Amino acid sequence: MSAPRLTVTGLSTCFPTEDGLVRSVADVSFSIAPGKTTALVGESGSGKSVTSLTLMRLLPKTARAQVEGQARFVTRAGREVDLLTLPDAQMRRLRGNELAMIFQEPMTSLNPVFTVGEQIAESVRLHKGLNRAAALAHAKRMLDLVEIPAAAQRLHEYPHQLSGGMRQRVMIALAMACDPTLLIADEPTTALDVTIQAQILVLMRRLQAETGMSILFITHNLGVVAHHADDVVVLYAGRVVEAAPVRPLFATPAHPYTQGLLACLPGKAHAVGQPRPKRLFAIRGQVSSPLSPPPGCAFEPRCDQAIPACAQAVPPLVTTGDLRQARCIRVPSVERTAA
Amino acid sequence: MRLPRLLRQLMHRRIVMLSAFVLIVIAVLALGAPWFASADPNDTAVLDRLKGPSAEHLLGTDELGRDMYSRIVHGARYSLTIAALTALGSVIAGTALGLVAGFFRRLDAPLMRVVDAMMSFPDILLAIALVAILGPSLLNVVLALVLVYTPRVARVVRASTLVVRELLFVEAVRALGVRTSRILWRHILPNLLSPILVQVSFIFAYAILAEAGLSFLGVGVPPEIPTWGTMVAGSQQYADKAFWVVLFPGLAIIFTALSLQILGDGVRDLLDPKLKKTL
Numbered sequence: 001m002s003a004p005r006l007t008v009t010g011l012s013t014c015f016p017t018e019d020g021l022v023r024s025v026a027d028v029s030f031s032i033a034p035g036k037t038t039a040l041v042g043e044s045g046s047g048k049s050v051t052s053l054t055l056m057r058l059l060p061k062t063a064r065a066q067v068e069g070q071a072r073f074v075t076r077a078g079r080e081v082d083l084l085t086l087p088d089a090q091m092r093r094l095r096g097n098e099l100a101m102i103f104q105e106p107m108t109s110l111n112p113v114f115t116v117g118e119q120i121a122e123s124v125r126l127h128k129g130l131n132r133a134a135a136l137a138h139a140k141r142m143l144d145l146v147e148i149p150a151a152a153q154r155l156h157e158y159p160h161q162l163s164g165g166m167r168q169r170v171m172i173a174l175a176m177a178c179d180p181t182l183l184i185a186d187e188p189t190t191a192l193d194v195t196i197q198a199q200i201l202v203l204m205r206r207l208q209a210e211t212g213m214s215i216l217f218i219t220h221n222l223g224v225v226a227h228h229a230d231d232v233v234v235l236y237a238g239r240v241v242e243a244a245p246v247r248p249l250f251a252t253p254a255h256p257y258t259q260g261l262l263a264c265l266p267g268k269a270h271a272v273g274q275p276r277p278k279r280l281f282a283i284r285g286q287v288s289s290p291l292s293p294p295p296g297c298a299f300e301p302r303c304d305q306a307i308p309a310c311a312q313a314v315p316p317l318v319t320t321g322d323l324r325q326a327r328c329i330r331v332p333s334v335e336r337t338a339a
Numbered sequence: 340m341r342l343p344r345l346l347r348q349l350m351h352r353r354i355v356m357l358s359a360f361v362l363i364v365i366a367v368l369a370l371g372a373p374w375f376a377s378a379d380p381n382d383t384a385v386l387d388r389l390k391g392p393s394a395e396h397l398l399g400t401d402e403l404g405r406d407m408y409s410r411i412v413h414g415a416r417y418s419l420t421i422a423a424l425t426a427l428g429s430v431i432a433g434t435a436l437g438l439v440a441g442f443f444r445r446l447d448a449p450l451m452r453v454v455d456a457m458m459s460f461p462d463i464l465l466a467i468a469l470v471a472i473l474g475p476s477l478l479n480v481v482l483a484l485v486l487v488y489t490p491r492v493a494r495v496v497r498a499s500t501l502v503v504r505e506l507l508f509v510e511a512v513r514a515l516g517v518r519t520s521r522i523l524w525r526h527i528l529p530n531l532l533s534p535i536l537v538q539v540s541f542i543f544a545y546a547i548l549a550e551a552g553l554s555f556l557g558v559g560v561p562p563e564i565p566t567w568g569t570m571v572a573g574s575q576q577y578a579d580k581a582f583w584v585v586l587f588p589g590l591a592i593i594f595t596a597l598s599l600q601i602l603g604d605g606v607r608d609l610l611d612p613k614l615k616k617t618l
Binding site: 056058062092093094095096097100101103105108109110111112113114122123126127171174 | 444506507508510511512513514515516517518525526529530532
């Protein structure tokens with residue numbers, strides 16, 4: 001396997017609030033190989049989006065976020081930079097050019113007063129220095145690439161004239177315009193209906209195969225993960241609770257939270273060792289408040305397999321197998337009996 | 340009763356067209372005042388004072404026997420110039436202030452307190468004070484009016500900026516590596532165009548009226564300059580004997596202000612891509 005495109009080590013993002021310090025992301029590490037997709041999975045508030053915004057350095061200044069850790073990114077030219085400490089001007093040159101991002105809401109992520117062509121062209125003009133005509137021609141090729149019918153005509157339409165799926169395609173065209181090496185997709189299909197979701201995912205796959213870009217895929221949708229990710233990082237309350245290649249993760253989830261998540265999938269799954277239930281499975285309880293995290297494992301209050309030791313200290317993230325890690329004090333033994 | 344949609348749109352458009360036509364006529368008259376006027380606007384003929392409309396004096400004469408038609412045509416020059424400069428100046432200053440205050444949250448409070456302080460003065464008092472300090476001249480009247488109207492524009496632009504800056508596309512263009520100054524100028528400002536345009540037409544119309552008020556109070560432009568305001572103000576005491584001395588300059592003010600408002604609304608609708616199809 002070639003050297004990773006992005007290596008994140010010990011990433012933490014804290015926000016000072018009136019009620020105290022909120023650790024949105026704590027000690028998160030993962031890496032993405034060139035041409036591969038790593039999925040960040042977790043429920044709302046688990047720190048997925050904060051991770052992506054931290055990496056893009058798009059957290060609002062007013063939030064006064066305290067960021068620690070490293071994010072080693074290998075540029076197209078082979079230079080290694082730390083995304084978290086790069087000077088603003090250099091970071092701006094990377095954004096849109098080598099690092100691109102797709103947002104969850106295609107309805108509002110396009111500027112309503114410009115045609116889609118102008119918006120795609122802007123990025124190309126900015127980073128590639130093309131003139132207006134060449135940039136617009138490039139924009140048309142991008143629209144063709146994302147399979148928008150009648151691209152030449154769509155180029156001159158305004159965002160409100162396009163459907164949600166179309167807009168997300170435009171967003172992808174926009175993100176892909178400068179041929180980025182890393183695409184951060186923050187729940188790109190959440191706001192779309194299921195058939196469009198599938199189309200968009202297939203499209204992203206195709207583009208990845210053609211360009212060899214890496215994708216950081218942020219989602220809460222495990223079905224999407226199963227089909228489109230190579231590696232999975234499961235976040236809970238800002239921490240990595242399990243990291244594994246996609247097949248082993250779905251086959252033998254190690255962490256109770258991952259097991260719970262898989263059991264929650266309608267239709268397919270059931271809790272390990274139990275018959276398929278009639279009712280949908282749900283993980284009981286809710287995420288603990290980030291202001292007063294439990295002293296031990298963050299998942300302990302909701303965990304059916306918890307033992308008293310779980311509430312004592314935060315368990316370390318340990319290697320549990322080939323390329324697999326989990327943060328649960330019961331996992332090594334579970335792993336051994338399973339093996 | 341509700342008119343059919345199509346008819347309403349058509350009428351709406353016709354009124355906009357009519358307003359544009361009225362404004363063009365007034366602008367042409369103003370630009371070509373020396374050619375269109377039938378007499379020197381400051382030629383007095385005391386024997387012909389307060390004469391009604393006739394072939395010789397199309398719109399009658401005022402209390403000094405000056406030709407009303409010529410004065411209105413010449414007055415259009417000054418009134419429109421004052422209004423245009425005021426609208427331009429206050430929109431530029433107000434937009435800059437409002438954008439900066441709305442976008443950079445740190446600057447919001449200090450800038451807006453200054454704006455609030457300026458708005459807490461009654462408009463006309465502030466203008467009077469300014470003209471009194473600066474001395475009555477056309478440029479000083481414009482300066483005073485710009486200072487009076489800038490805070491209004493700033494408030495409206497700030498409020499709109501606060502809405503637009505939170506839209507996701509701002510974050511999306513930031514993710515494309517666009518620098519802050521360009522985000523403000525290229526992405527946020529165009530989204531504020533319609534509220535700004537409304538302000539332009541509003542201020543343009545108000546500036547004509549405000550100049551009239553200032554002139555009436557004796558702190559406007561010097562009396563030798565004929566503006567519509569000075570005409571209404573100067574002749575107002577003769578209105579019971581000769582209605583035309585206030586009626587015609589008054590009508591000029593009304594038509595211009597009204598046409599501007601309608602045109603401003605129409606242009607705003609046309610510029611809004613969401614309304615483009617329906618109009």
